[in-house]
Amino acid sequence: MAENGISGGKPTRRAVIAGAAALAAAGPVRAQQAKLDLDAAKKEGKVVIYNNWQPNGIEPLLQRFREANPGIQTEQIRLGSNPLIERFQTEFSAGRNLCDVLVTFPDERIGEGMKKGWMAKWTPPEIANFAPEYNEEDMLFTIQHARECIIWNKAQVRPADAPKEWADLFDPKWKGRVGMNPPWRSVSIQQICAFWEDIGIKDAADKLKANEVRFFEGSGGIIQAVVRGDVRVAELTDLPLNPLLDDGAPIGFVYPKSGTTLSANKAFVAAKAPNPNAAKVFLNWLMTEQGQVHLQTYCGLSVTRKGAPPLSKLPATAELSNVVDGEKILTPERQTAIVDKWRSTFGIR
Structure with missing residues (x-):
């Protein structure tokens, strides 16, 4: 379901590590060198972000941005x-340009x-x-990575029964108790379905x-x-996992030895952004040391800035x-x- 809203209020998660660096005054020498215009950004007064971040982490992240950039809502x-x-x-296509910054897989x-x-x-x-x-033609920038994994409820699954490989998701002992994101909804799930085929798991939909x-x-x-016990095991794109583990959720997890897929979360400033200066200030802030720490803390994915700290509970991609x-x-x-196969198998038009 879409979650549309105007951000405001206080962060809902507990206090976290504070970021350290301010915005850099200069960058690499290029023909399209950006000069952030903070006065123009404040005059615009807001930035509209289309995103697919973890819902619980969005408002705390945006609150941190507003604290660092007063005057930009x-x-x-x-x-x-x-x-x-x-x-x-x-x-x-309709000439209805509402988005300033888009972040997605x-x-x-x-x-x-x-x-x-x-x-x-x-x-x-x-x-x-x-x-x-992580820079595609000075237009599209990779700011985070997500990985696919298997999770389970530790209160309901004994250690000896915990899944270790992708094939374990198809074990009849989990009948009616296995969950996942529908492949027709998410690119990252389509990618893991392709990977399953590549490692010899055929007819996964069936x-x-x-x-x-x-x-x-x-x-x-x-x-x-x-967590509720509606299902016991599940395939998961790991973006909400680290924050819940930090909060003590009874979740076990594994990245199978056979491998997994990585999805790049990328961002761009819209060419026809209604608030172009505020958009550039926002995206550049996401790339600062401070912004990357907050992205990782609140939105749960490993970040791509050189020297960024690791996630607190999950292994590094390397x-x-x-x-x-x-x-x-x-x-x-x-x-x-893949989408046609899964839709057909589950009777989704």
Whole structure:
């Protein structure tokens, strides 16, 4: 379900590590060198962010931005990756430009949008602190990574029964007690479905239907279902996992030794942003040391800035076995085939 709202109020999570660095005054020398205009940003007065961050973490994150940038208010619209991209695409085509900054897990439409003029071309001052591969043509910037994993309710699943591999999701002992995000909703789930095929797991849709899989909307819904005991095990994009583990949730987890997929959470300033200066201030703040710490703390994903601290409860990507960039294995043709197969199997039009 869409979660639309104007941000305001106090952070709801407990106090966390404070960020240290202020905005950098200068960045790398490039033709499109950005000069952040704070006065113009404050005159615009707000920034509208389309995002797919963990719901509970959005307001605390935006509160930190407002504290660091008084005079710039925030509005946000949260949707899953697919409907979020579809919404921006539809608005852009209609000339109805409402979004200033978009943050999402991309599919091929983001690449097409880059060619169609969706994105402002500029160089954030903070980009010098990121590896070159996280900057695509001075338009699209990778700020976080998510990984796919298996989780379970530790109060209901004995250690000896805890899943270890992807194939364990299809074990009949979990019939009616296994959950996941529907593949037609999320690019990251489409990517793990492609990975399952690559490691020899065939007919996953049919097998999970036979196992009476239960679908939930978004990672937050999945992990809450596991905590409540609605399901006992689940496939999860790990964005809500670290914050709940920090809060003591009784959740076990594993990144299977056979491997997993990595999804890049990317951001851009809209070329026709209503508040372009505030948009650049916001996205550049997300890339500062302070912004990256807050992104990681409140939104639960590992960040991409050089030297950023690790997540408190989850292993670094470098420590995982056979991590595959999901974007590289999910071609448009394969994406269509996967979505069509899962929709057909579960009778979804």
